[in-house]
Amino acid sequence: MIRPVRLICSAAFLLAAAPGVQGSDYAQSPMLDSAVESGELPPIDERLPTEPRVLTPPLEIGSYGGTLRRGSAIVVDYLTENFTREPLFMWPLPDTSAGEPIPNLARSVTFSEDGTSATVTLREGIRWSDGEPFTSEDIAFYWNDIMLDDNVAETMPGILQIDGEAPELTVLSDTELRVDFPKPFYFFPEAHASIWEIAWPKHYMSQYHPSYTDGASYEDLNERLTLQSGRGRVTLQAWMLDDYVEGEHYKLVRNPYYWKVDPEGNQLPYFDRAEVTVVEDRQAVALGNVTGKFDLDAMWVGPQHLGLFSEAIQDGRDIDIIFGDVQGMAIYSNMDHPDEAKRAVLRNRDFRRALSLAIDREEINNVFYNGLLQPGGSAFSPVTGYFREEDYALWADHDVERAKELLAEAGFEDSDGDSFVESPDGAPINVVVDVGQHDLYTGIVELIVTRHLPAVGIKATMNVGDQTSVRDRFDAGEFEMHVWDYEGASFPLAQNFDELAPGAPNMPPWHAKHAENGPVDAEFERMGELMGSATQVPYEERVEQMREVSQLHADNLWIIHLGYFQRPFVHSTRLGNVPPMLTRSDQVNDQPAWQAMLLFEKDPPSE
Amino acid sequence: MSAPLLEVTGLTTHYRLPQGTLRAVEDVSFRIEAGETLGVVGESGCGKSVTARSVMQLLPPRIGRIVAGSIVFDGAEEPVDIASLDPNGAPMRAIRGGGIGMIFQEPMTSLNPVYTIGEQIVEAIRCHGDLSKKEALARAVELLGQVGITEPASRVRQYPHAFSGGMRQRAMIAMALSAGPKLLIADEPTTAVDVTVEAQILELIDELKRERGMSVMLITHDLNVIGESADRVVVMYLGRVVETTTARRVFDAPAHPYTRGLLGSLPAIGRRERLRPIQGSVPGPHERPPGCPFAPRCSEAMEICRRQPPTFRIDAETSVACWLHEEAGGQ
């Protein structure tokens, strides 16, 4: 049965804790009807929690059915997680850094007076996708027996830790637990809004865990950590694992116990099934979306596909583009390069500044970003509360003369007449810039390496490799310069915290051997302090501190950013509830699937 | 005298080659009576094989072409002029194998290596009659036996490579005779086999001829072969017939200087005199001298030899194309 589509006023549902819908009003996908009739599945009212989470569609109430199809350009994928995330809290909708995180699995949180302890109350009656009840024990199991068990290859995200220490978790009841921190940690809800998941099904996973089951081995357990390996069948997510073939595809089917509904009481998600197909590269993903093989993409497509999309739209293909303001390309310098001479060069702030000034961001904008780039430096994103125009302008203009001056002042001069500068001790410099095969970044890096840098006398070589192996070099600290997104700059304290900023125990990979080689400079240490304490202070103070962090990044250029840009994403026009534009919290909460459980397949126009 | 089995009149066959037109056979006439063996003799390149192929219409397509003359074959219900038939048409195909059988010089390559002897003979039999495969195979075994192959029943299932050269030639003969032709053209059938085998093959052909009452056109460059088998002889030189006579007269009274020359170059047992090879060499196919083709090599050449001599009939059995015999009168 397809429900009549009605436009609703989203403002009416802005409050996350909207009054619960009456039990008798709940509806389910027709797909589940027969299972309920045959008694395989309890009726909808018994499957939903007492207070289901109510999600407000951005545009309209959807209808059930269909398969949400996406393409992926990597073989190894962690994408299952990307369809929906189910942590305790979520970042607020719509954006505001000041907004309180929205309770998700949690119903509420209360802090002790000194802020060193938080008591979380969970939503009552949530069930795992196999019908088992979800309780605090599942969180404690993941916390203590998985993340904190050194034999298990899963560690606690740095963002949940305080100064490298894991908070202590105590189960109070089935729906209540307490977390104790060594220091005040008011950032607790935000921290939890920034991770993918917080609970693993104890009733299922404990059978593989040596602490619970005789004969179980850690070796075997470590093979079962991914969602693909089977854990994905017992989940709190909107869809559960149905079929997975490594490097080919995986398919998901709706979780009959999913605990979220729309304002009319329809159990989410709208799509019965979801699937991801692995294809050759980004190009193939973009093409798949154009040809209707896939329904949406906000992960693999970019400005390099704008021409393809525009052309396809003009050809009358059923696709549309929406834009999101996202971080651009960045060059990470290794502060801990094993070679001392190279390390000295990379650690030289003036060298990095000269490098940034050498880059003609306007040319890059014209050639690669179709004019959608806002050339700028390494400040945090304008959509954060930490943005300052003047930070963004730091070392971001194209100034060859100034770059040459900076190099000369720092002792980098061309002493052998090969038109490239040598380091102050006279050794030739050749910076190797690693970049994964990427149909946008490789071109940009080529331009920078072959044109922009030689213009100021910096010799550089581009090393193009497979994304995975380039990333491995980065993670292993075996790189000189590495090119990737300016990760986390749109959400400095949340997403990809590790890469952007220091914070024990996980130093960013570009400065992982901080302790061994000594910190690169005082500014870096200052930044570390600010980032560390930002999580421990109330919001206003946090904003001040983070603005300073932003300024430190922009001025010191440990990472050289090219600027934020309007990134085009693509979706099929048959898809309902696609937001008119992508907001920051979409990207954090559900990127790249944009509240995937609210998307639905529109009726083909009948009249 | 009844009509001859085959009467060739004024046959002219040209080959179109990149270097120009090659007149392979020029104004050739001869006849073969029923039951007789006609020997065609001449050096290689003299046109004797082309003559045979013209009779069979087996000239290389688009290159060889009968440009004039007639080839009247009287082996079927009524006489037919082969020269006027479409080489690929059904009537011609019925004559090939059916009316006229042919065997070739190279027994090693004349048989298709990927089919058994039996298959190849069966194919020939079924091509000219509506025998079942089984009957045809039985007939093939019978034929192989007739041509003197021992254990024909097992041999029939073997591939040509299991046969010796002589056996292959026998198998070829069996195949050529499978449809009961009136005329067998044997194009140098013994050139590529041992001398001992040669005699056996010739013997076999002779025997079969007598048994079946057929005629044989025996093409050879070897006068000895003629001596053994032929009734009458046609001597060819550079695409023309220079002398037509009986086998006996070739040896006893050769009329044409070329025939004499051929004879002189023939080693014979018991003859003590020195061999007298013909002086000079056969000119290239494109270098046909004007007039009598043999004139440049002829020790008796005269002024008049610059003109092509007509054929002079000496008597009922012999005619010769040489001005020396002008006085013999009429053509």
Place this chain on the structure above:
Amino acid sequence: MSDRRTSVPGVPEPAPGSALPAVSGAARGSTLEPTVEASVSEADAYRLLTVRQLMWRKFLSNRLAVLSAFVLIALYSMTAFAGFVAPYDPQDGVSRLSYAPPTPLRFRTEEGDFTLRPFVYGLKSERSTKTFMLEFVEDTSVRHPVYFLEHGEPYRLLGIFPATLRLFGTRDPDARVSLMGNDQRGRDLFSRIVYGGQVSLSVGLVGVAIMVLLGSVIGTLSGYFGGWFDSLVQRAIETLRVFPEIPLWMALSAAIPPTWSPEWVYAGIVVLLALLGWTGLAREVRGLTLSLKRRDFVLAAEASGASTARIVRRHLIPTMTSHIIVTATLAVPVTIIGESALSFLGIGVRPPMMSWGLLLSDAFKVQVIALYPWMLFPALFILVTVLAFNFFGDGLRDMADPFS
């Protein structure tokens, strides 16, 4: 005489319908004498030619081969004098000309007047607010004549001599003539193709030179000595040849360290292609050596006590030269394809070096082909080169065997 023409040796298979002397059934006898005479005299001429002349005639008679030779000479000189032929620096991009289409050379003015000297209009680019793509409009207010042998941007001729003279160009640097359009960075594709040919074409020659050296030396020794050395070589060849060539090229090419400079990568690719390509030549040379070894002149040399090296050098190699040349010529396109394929897949030469394969890889995206089809021009150059080498090699093969 009209048939003389058709009797030129070396046309063993004249096209059907060509003017062979027509012989009709009626035209027999003495009327045909002139034809025969013509054939005779022609045949004499045929016989009097020296082998060298014969070979040359044979080659010239293969029109495709001759044409191919001219094409190859043109291509190689184009790349040798790249700076002169290319109007612009191949690395020098004009970002406002990103993906600008080929500039039409015009001979007719707006007013409809015809000019002998071609001219171009400058391009104005503007970004569409709808599609975000650059849109180009010709500025027809000013005509920019195209001058030949004009001084332009400085370059180094043959990589050594500083020069400014260019084959053609406009006098206004803002009005560029892009015969084959521009790439994403607004670089003149024609200039890039001209420079890219330096890599693509030289890989063929250099690679094959190494191949010839390896193949003929190993092949000769293997054939001459036989024994365990021969078995070893044969086994090695057999093993190498059982690997499909492109995957093997790929596997080895991918192992070239990413940190090598582009020049070293280029050298690596050449050596790699040569190291995997010598086997065919070695086999051929070995076969030839085996057959020559028993020939009289070698036996005579051996008997007179000539050293092995001398026999190989003085007798065997010169005798095989024509075969080696033919095989080598036909190996050039294979090598060129190898380099192009590897570069096309991104595991060959690396930027800023250019090769046709690498240039083509820029084009291999659906949106590029759909929107900027001129980016496929490098494919045309690869194709023409490979075809030309194949036809040329075919001609050489016929020539090496003039009596066939």
Place this chain on the structure above:
Amino acid sequence: MSVRALLGRLASALVTLVLISIVSFAVIQLPPGDVISNWVTQQEIVAGSNLPPATYEMLRERYGFGESLPVQYLKWVGGFFRGDFGFSVIYDGAPVAEIVGRRIGMTFLLVILSLIVAWGIAIPLGIYAATHKNRFSDYLLSNIALFGLSIPDFLMAVVYLFVAVFLLDTNYVGGLFSSAYENAPWSLERLVDFLKHLAVPLFILSIGGMAGTFRIMRANLLDLLDQQFVETARAKGLAERAVIYRHAARIAINPLISRLGMQLPVLLNGTIIISIVLDLPTLGPPFYRALIAQDMYLAGTVLMILAVTLLVGNLIADLLLAWSDPRVREG
């Protein structure tokens, strides 16, 4: 082929097999740093700590981690007998055998289909050209074939994409199934859909093989048509069609079979490179990805499998030839 010759052939192939595995292992070891230490480093980074000693022990046991190259080689080869070819880094440690197993079928299917297409089109054309030698159609076909032979495979893929973009629908680009059938079980509709998507890539894949086959077929047939046994067949009175197909073409195919060994690499090369470019589900794309990522067990294994495929293909070609040609079979 005698049993003795067959055994000799097998023994020689076995030696080549060993050499292939050595070359493949060399390719695996070629990139800087060895596979396993790289993997260990990566795993340790992911895990954030050292790997458990049991893992090291396993790696030493299985791959000879930390031992000398010969030991590593033997351990790698030893795994083959258990169906273990190593693991893939880019496929997250999945066994190479599994990844290869999933795609090898489609690879062979494409190669075999393209061979069928190549032969199916080229053999009749070759026969046509040979029987119409020197006519315009022959010249046209021969020159097209030389042209087809000259186009590198990857250029064909470019041409394909060009055609797909401008003449067909963009839906044809990439993949061999419509989205509706992408992951569906096999059914008639899926097969039709598959063939529809396959038609053009398959044609392109076949062009190289087609051109080669055509040239060989034409040349062979021209040779054979001059053979004596073809004339024999004509002399039997067989129709021209029967002569050409049953006698000449039938044998002209034998060299094609013996040249299968030379055609297979061409087709395999084409399949791999076109699959990479068009993302067809063969071994091509994982091989390419593995090379880029220096995932060497996967890359080396695929390379080895390709080589072994050719080796086996050559063996099969030999056997086929023996089956097809009695001279080889019994000789």
